[in-house]
Amino acid sequence: MRHIISILIENEAGALSRVAGLFSARGYNIESLTVAPTEDPSLSRMTIVSIGSDDIIEQITKQLNKLIDVVKVVDLSEAAHVERELMLVKVRATGKEREEMKRMADIFRGHIIDVTESSYVIELTGDTRKLDAFLDAIDRSLILETVRTGVCGIGRGDRILKV
Amino acid sequence: MQLTGAEIVIRCLQEEKVEYIFGYPGGSVLFIYDELFKQDQIKHILVRHEQAAVHAADAYSRSSNKIGVCMVTSGPGVTNAVTGIATAYMDSIPLVILTGQVPTAYIGQDAFQEADTVGITRPCVKHNFLVKDVKDLALTLKKAFYIARTGRPGPVLVDIPKDVTIQKAEFHYPKTISLRSYNPVIKGHAGQIKKAVQLLLDAKRPMVYTGGGVILSDASDKLIKLVRMLGFPITQTLMGLGGYPGTDRQHLGMLGMHGTFEANMAMQNCDVLLAIGARFDDRVIGNPAHFGQVPRKIIHVDIDPSSISKRVKVDVPIVGNVPDVLDEMIRQLEASQSRPDEKALAAWWAQIEEWRARDCLKYKMGKDVIMPQFVVEKLYEVTGGDAFVTSDVGQHQMFAAQYYKFDKPRRWINSGGLGTMGFGLPAAMGVLFANPGATVACITGEASIQMNIQELSTCKQFRLPIKIINLNNGYLGMVRQWQQMFHGNRYSESYVDALPDFVKLAEAYGHVGMRITKPEDVEPALREAFGKHKNDLVFLDFVIDPKANVFPMVAAGKGLSEMILAEEL
Numbered sequence: 001m002r003h004i005i006s007i008l009i010e011n012e013a014g015a016l017s018r019v020a021g022l023f024s025a026r027g028y029n030i031e032s033l034t035v036a037p038t039e040d041p042s043l044s045r046m047t048i049v050s051i052g053s054d055d056i057i058e059q060i061t062k063q064l065n066k067l068i069d070v071v072k073v074v075d076l077s078e079a080a081h082v083e084r085e086l087m088l089v090k091v092r093a094t095g096k097e098r099e100e101m102k103r104m105a106d107i108f109r110g111h112i113i114d115v116t117e118s119s120y121v122i123e124l125t126g127d128t129r130k131l132d133a134f135l136d137a138i139d140r141s142l143i144l145e146t147v148r149t150g151v152c153g154i155g156r157g158d159r160i161l162k163v
Numbered sequence: 164m165q166l167t168g169a170e171i172v173i174r175c176l177q178e179e180k181v182e183y184i185f186g187y188p189g190g191s192v193l194f195i196y197d198e199l200f201k202q203d204q205i206k207h208i209l210v211r212h213e214q215a216a217v218h219a220a221d222a223y224s225r226s227s228n229k230i231g232v233c234m235v236t237s238g239p240g241v242t243n244a245v246t247g248i249a250t251a252y253m254d255s256i257p258l259v260i261l262t263g264q265v266p267t268a269y270i271g272q273d274a275f276q277e278a279d280t281v282g283i284t285r286p287c288v289k290h291n292f293l294v295k296d297v298k299d300l301a302l303t304l305k306k307a308f309y310i311a312r313t314g315r316p317g318p319v320l321v322d323i324p325k326d327v328t329i330q331k332a333e334f335h336y337p338k339t340i341s342l343r344s345y346n347p348v349i350k351g352h353a354g355q356i357k358k359a360v361q362l363l364l365d366a367k368r369p370m371v372y373t374g375g376g377v378i379l380s381d382a383s384d385k386l387i388k389l390v391r392m393l394g395f396p397i398t399q400t401l402m403g404l405g406g407y408p409g410t411d412r413q414h415l416g417m418l419g420m421h422g423t424f425e426a427n428m429a430m431q432n433c434d435v436l437l438a439i440g441a442r443f444d445d446r447v448i449g450n451p452a453h454f455g456q457v458p459r460k461i462i463h464v465d466i467d468p469s470s471i472s473k474r475v476k477v478d479v480p481i482v483g484n485v486p487d488v489l490d491e492m493i494r495q496l497e498a499s500q501s502r503p504d505e506k507a508l509a510a511w512w513a514q515i516e517e518w519r520a521r522d523c524l525k526y527k528m529g530k531d532v533i534m535p536q537f538v539v540e541k542l543y544e545v546t547g548g549d550a551f552v553t554s555d556v557g558q559h560q561m562f563a564a565q566y567y568k569f570d571k572p573r574r575w576i577n578s579g580g581l582g583t584m585g586f587g588l589p590a591a592m593g594v595l596f597a598n599p600g601a602t603v604a605c606i607t608g609e610a611s612i613q614m615n616i617q618e619l620s621t622c623k624q625f626r627l628p629i630k631i632i633n634l635n636n637g638y639l640g641m642v643r644q645w646q647q648m649f650h651g652n653r654y655s656e657s658y659v660d661a662l663p664d665f666v667k668l669a670e671a672y673g674h675v676g677m678r679i680t681k682p683e684d685v686e687p688a689l690r691e692a693f694g695k696h697k698n699d700l701v702f703l704d705f706v707i708d709p710k711a712n713v714f715p716m717v718a719a720g721k722g723l724s725e726m727i728l729a730e731e732l
């Protein structure tokens with residue numbers, strides 16, 4: 001099962017390597033990992049997407065909690081939450097494909113944020129499936145480059161992750 | 164008052180009432196050593212190799228429950244120390260390790276004797292710090308001691324660049340500290356404990372299984388009280404020995420790969436298992452799937468939530484400090500009207516006694532050749548069962564654990580988790596610093612002892628009257644045993660050729676050496692070593708049966724009850 005684990009961690013040098021090291025040392029899988037400071041600059045928030053059985057995810061949560069720098073850990077996917085990922089796609093945009101690309105970006109509520117004579121950079125946000133769907137919808141041979149941030153997520157309503 | 168970083172380090176250690184630092188100097192720690200020189204509250208023990216410094220500090224802690232402290236220089240000093248740090252980490256031993264680092268401006272430049280200490284040690288410490296600003300130094304050291312000793316204990320490393328030891332800051336050592344990201348649980352959940360007590364009272368075939376957590380948390384008295392109240396059988400892991408008296412009838416001996424027949428059978432066949440400060444590791448329960456074939460309810464008490472339901476699914480998890488949880492269990496049992504089911508218990512004990520009657524630790528004793536088991540039995544007699552015993556890793560370690568019946572906690576000092584050859588001798592040094600005047604024996608093998616033999620020199624300098632019990636079989640015995648049993652007698656690289664003359668070697672270091680080749684000389688030699696040579700280090704080189712094996716044995720991947728017994732061969 002796919003899980004989204006949110007971590008509040010002291011914003012110290014080396015904090016990221018402690019988390020990444022834990023995953024590699026114990027053979028846990030990381031689909032994606034994002035990290036940035038929160039509104040309180042002494043804390044960072046990390047979102048890790050991992051795939052594993054319930055037992056493994058339980059161990060991951062426990063092991064993360066054991067790290068001295070980790071303040072809080074929640075498995076967002078245990079309850080209602082929203083998740084988003086940002087993707088930038090550079091596509092070939094010439095001839096009649098130029099118009100087609102613009103139309104696809106609009107359908108997926110993307111923005112074109114860079115334009116040259118022969119290419120666009122399209123910015124898209126959404127959950128992982130939506131971004132995948134976009135890539136499937138356009139002609140693969142037109143994709144020049146893609147970059148994705150990995151998932152970040154937040155609990156719905158009263159579910160709040162704070163110190 | 165403004166102090167230099169080096170002065171601050173020493174002041175912090177003094178505030179922590181540190182008696183000994185085990186260490187080895189070098190360029191990056193020179194200013195700290197200079198401050199050490201100017202005071203006499205803290206004594207420095209100069210070892211001959213950094214690995215030994217960490218093992219000595221580690222055993223100092225294991226044998227006393229004080230924090231062990233060591234200090235090494237940057238680069239090779241640190242890499243030499245890593246084996247010691249990993250050893251302490253695997254067995255949850257509280258240490259503070261101070262390491263020198265190249266000056267901050269040089270970090271990352273491949274400077275002379277630079278190593279990424281924080282990176283190298285990260286997976287084998289409870290936590291580590293790099294201090295980049297002298298203003299953070301005192302607080303960081305306070306955190307290091309606090310983190311090392313609380314919760315599930317462990318080694319904490321503080322890496323200090325050389326320039327930080329020169330710069331000045333106002334010295335303030337906080338009395339207490341709290342960290343928002345680290346709050347170990349102490350009290351167990353009362354509701355869970357209630358469930359556990361009910362399960363224990365309803366059990367028909369109960370079993371208590373304890374590990375190093377009992378020793379580390381000084382819970383021995385409470386464990387004894389609880390187990391006697393319940394009248395249940397108990398088994399202990401290699402790390403738990405001494406937590407409950409080894410000579411007591413309720414004790415079935417050690418369990419696991421080389422556990423007793425009765426302990427392993429009772430563990431496998433119980434219907435309610437109370438696990439305390441133990442972690443169901445592969446050397447203890449063998450194949451978890453085989454262990455799971457018998458339905459049983461498991462109660463697991465541990466300070467570390469990640470130890471619970473890691474390898475074996477647990478029914479009643481209780482996260483908490485062992486003595487606190489045991490206290491509450493005892494309180495609830497005393498308050499309860501019900502008592503354990505006497506009839507069921509009597510039947511269970513009858514079954515256990517049948518298993519015990521197999522006498523799985525008996526061995527054949529020849530007239531001409533010394534058996535290793537016999538040496539340990541004689542050592543037990545001669546020392547009145549009251550010595551501190553350290554060991555290395557191999558067959559001798561298992562013989563020590565099987566035949567020396569430890570009645571008290573913190574007497575049996577060995578590397579259980581990492582299995583580090585070379586641990587025994589430096590560990591014996593650490594024990595003597597924590598327990599001056601104590602009787603200390605190091606049970607070792609001719610291969611293991613050579614992994615830190617240079618410490619004979621440290622022993623001379625500090626007059627440490629350790630008795631080295633070298634069970635010399637001329638083989639990497641444990642390796643040879645596996646090759647005999649599982650690799651068709653192909654003894655690939657397990658014969659130890661060109662052994663030194665250990666008697667002369669001991670003498671060269673200024674100690675007493677003895678070589679014992681006949682069974683009838685074993686006891687007299689031991690009596691002489693512990694009598695006439697009480698105050699000397701004595702190296703007793705026992706030439707033993709080269710092919711003696713350790714039994715019972717649960718082969719790797721097999722189930723606990725699938726033991727190979729000596730009588731079957």
Ligand SMILES: Cc1ncc(C[n+]2csc(CCOP(=O)(O)OP(=O)(O)O)c2C)c(N)n1
Pocket residue numbers: 555556557558559560582583584585607608609610611612634636638639640641642
């Ligand atoms: C540092 C290290 N290297 C290798 C091993 C693997 N190993 C385990 S037991 C053993 C043999 C030990 O031989 P010896 O010290 O003579 O003890 P014996 O088994 O003969 O009693 C070896 C090589 C280890 N545990 N530690």
